Amino acid sequence: xxxxxxxxxxxxxxxxxxxxxxxxxxxxxxxxxxxxxxxxxxxxxxxxxxxxxxxxxxxxxxxxxxxxxxxxxxxxxxxxxxxxxxxxxxxxxxxxxxxxxxxxxxxxxxxxxxxxxxxxxxxxxxxxxxxxxxxxxxxxxxxxxxxxxxxxxxxxxxxxxxxxxxxxxxxxxxxxxxxxxxxxxxxxxxxxxxxxxxxxxxxxxxxxxxxxxxxxxxxxxxxxxxxxxxxxxxxxxxxxxxxxxxxxxxxxxxxxxxxxxxxxxxxxxxxxxxxxxxxxxx
Amino acid sequence: xxxxxxxxxxxxxxxxxxxxxxxxxxxxxxxxxxxxxxxxxxxxxxxxxxxxxxxxxxxxxxxxxxxxxxxxxxxxxxxxxxxxxxxxxxxxxxxxxxxxxxxxxxxxxxxxxxxxxxxxxxxxxxxxxxxxxxxxxxxxxxxxxxxxxxxxxxxxxxxxxxxxxxxxxxxxxxxxxxxxxxxxxxxxxxxxxxxxxxxxxxxxxxxxxxxxxxxxxxxxxxxxxxxxxxxxxxxxxxxxxxxxxxxxxxxxxxxxxxxxxxxxxxx
Numbered sequence: 001x002x003x004x005x006x007x008x009x010x011x012x013x014x015x016x017x018x019x020x021x022x023x024x025x026x027x028x029x030x031x032x033x034x035x036x037x038x039x040x041x042x043x044x045x046x047x048x049x050x051x052x053x054x055x056x057x058x059x060x061x062x063x064x065x066x067x068x069x070x071x072x073x074x075x076x077x078x079x080x081x082x083x084x085x086x087x088x089x090x091x092x093x094x095x096x097x098x099x100x101x102x103x104x105x106x107x108x109x110x111x112x113x114x115x116x117x118x119x120x121x122x123x124x125x126x127x128x129x130x131x132x133x134x135x136x137x138x139x140x141x142x143x144x145x146x147x148x149x150x151x152x153x154x155x156x157x158x159x160x161x162x163x164x165x166x167x168x169x170x171x172x173x174x175x176x177x178x179x180x181x182x183x184x185x186x187x188x189x190x191x192x193x194x195x196x197x198x199x200x201x202x203x204x205x206x207x208x209x210x211x212x213x214x215x216x217x218x219x220x221x222x223x224x225x226x227x228x229x230x231x232x233x234x235x236x237x238x239x240x241x242x243x244x245x246x247x248x249x250x251x252x253x254x255x256x257x258x259x260x261x262x263x264x265x266x267x268x269x270x271x272x273x274x275x276x277x278x279x280x281x282x
Numbered sequence: 283x284x285x286x287x288x289x290x291x292x293x294x295x296x297x298x299x300x301x302x303x304x305x306x307x308x309x310x311x312x313x314x315x316x317x318x319x320x321x322x323x324x325x326x327x328x329x330x331x332x333x334x335x336x337x338x339x340x341x342x343x344x345x346x347x348x349x350x351x352x353x354x355x356x357x358x359x360x361x362x363x364x365x366x367x368x369x370x371x372x373x374x375x376x377x378x379x380x381x382x383x384x385x386x387x388x389x390x391x392x393x394x395x396x397x398x399x400x401x402x403x404x405x406x407x408x409x410x411x412x413x414x415x416x417x418x419x420x421x422x423x424x425x426x427x428x429x430x431x432x433x434x435x436x437x438x439x440x441x442x443x444x445x446x447x448x449x450x451x452x453x454x455x456x457x458x459x460x461x462x463x464x465x466x467x468x469x470x471x472x473x474x475x476x477x478x479x480x481x482x483x484x485x486x487x488x489x490x491x492x493x494x495x496x497x498x499x500x501x502x503x504x505x506x507x508x509x510x511x512x513x514x515x516x517x518x519x520x521x522x523x524x525x526x527x528x529x530x531x532x533x534x535x536x537x538x539x540x541x542x543x544x545x546x547x548x549x
Contacts, residue, residue, distance in 0.1 A: 072448045096454030106449040110467050110544050119463070123454045151544045171454050 009048070009252060011039040013088035015206055016175065021078035023064055030061040031075070032242040036227055038208055040088065041252070049201030050208040053219035056229030057279055061243040062212045065229065066177050069210070070098040082175055083206060098175040099168030103183055105160045107152040113163050114148040120170035131170070138166045142196070158189050162196060174206040182215040194222050216275045220268065224257035225250050228275070230282025246282055329514040334521065337514040352503060359500040360526065363488055366423035367481050373428050378435035382465055387440070394433035401426060401490070414495060422491045427484040434476040438469050471542035478534040485527045
């Protein structure tokens with residue numbers, strides 16, 4: 001039984017499906033039969049996007065999986081299907097269907113903040129005027145309007161990260177992958193970012209943010225479900241199986257998702273500890 | 283307790299920070315030292331300043347209608363330099379931008395190795411192909427600039443991180459837009475910086491090319507005066523070569539700031 005106020009939620013259509021994904025680079029088998037799917041979670045009376053956490057130790061293959069989910073790299077076998085409309089019609093992923101905010105928050109350095117956003121909008125087939133209107137609206141909505149005329153080099157790390165996310169939001173699509181978004185941020189900046197991610201996710205029912213990180217605490221705070229990517233070793237430490245989804249943790253069912261005061265819940269700390277211990281074995 | 287930095291103490295600090303007036307003062311001090319050293323060593327090579335300026339007047343206004351004014355040599359050299367830079371830009375940009383395709387990459391690499399051929403080596407090929415004449419000057423100078431320009435541009439283009447291309451593609455940009463935003467516009471500031479450096483190399487080569495081929499130009503005039511051991515005129519021409527080189531650099535720097543204003547923020 002759920003111990004939170006969000007009891008009236010239910011899963012509907014599959015909006016992202018990863019089937020039998022394998023990847024080998026040179027002689028190294030990196031990803032071994034990755035399978036998972038993301039369903040649209042609905043809550044009566046609220047717009048609820050999905051926030052998923054993909055955690056795993058450094059070097060396990062998270063970034064390779066990111067590239068495959070984003071259509072930037074092709075797996076040896078398997079497929080990635082993503083929803084392309086409000087009816088959740090699934091199509092094979094192509095570059096541009098899934099947004100990516102990389103760890104270094106790239107922006108076009110030769111364009112102002114506003115022009116960075118406009119470019120992303122026009123790439124998404126918006127007319128330049130519409131794109132500009134949308135860009136200004138987003139900047140206003142997230143309190144960054146004063147930065148519109150700045151060059152990316154003039155932004156602080158936090159501002160740059162938020163602009164990089166807004167740039168991805170300029171493109172009409174539902175999926176955004178964030179690679180190590182909490183890396184190098186102080187606790188206050190992490191709190192601001194967590195609120196920002198939640199606000200962005202909840203702007204559309206199908207919006208789905210996948211956070212790739214090894215900051216377990218922050219992922220547990222923000223996500224509604226977590227996938228653990230890890231390898232399997234025998235008792236002598238020999239690799240038995242390359243990176244695969246070792247476990248799926250449904251935070252919603254555990255009463256840990258969508259909680260304002262999650263850190264005060266005893267289950268939160270014990271879950272973080274459990275995951276940390278699992279990290280040692282994968 | 284507060285301590286104020288002594289600006290004069292900062293001039294010998296590693297990575298010290300000094301106000302502008304001290305910076306200009308340093309330039310002035312070095313200039314004065316240069317003038318004193320020159321004056322103290324006046325002789326066969328270091329001619330007095332008044333004699334150099336007098337020679338400059340004679341070069342521009344020879345007084346004899348049968349003697350060509352240095353003005354025309356100046357025009358010839360600038361024209362030659364501008365043409366060589368223009369052709370080099372076209373050749374370099376075609377090969378370096380197309381280096382993003384693996385098909386073209388070996389070609390750019392081979393062209394960049396031409397810098398080890400040397401002007402004498404290429405002169406032989408140019409003479410046998412075109413004979414001695416205006417075409418030889420433009421070909422030699424263009425070659426001299428291009429091989430270095432291609433080398434630096436090849437490095438700039440091939441070192442664009444894969445993550446930049448991934449980022450642009452993740453936004454849904456078409457391949458043409460990716461090429462425009464990541465390769466061309468994204469490297470424009472570095473391209474202009476490289477152009478500045480290579481145009482300077484070209485300007486440095488120009489007197490050598492003109493003196494070797496003949497047929498006018500500042501380098502030719504310089505060589506004529508070297509042969510006659512007219513040190514004052516040689517120094518006057520060298521003064522002009524340096525000044526025009528500096529003007530060329532200022533123009534290209536201005537172009538860089540105009541076309542890639544974001545570099546001003548970085549600095």
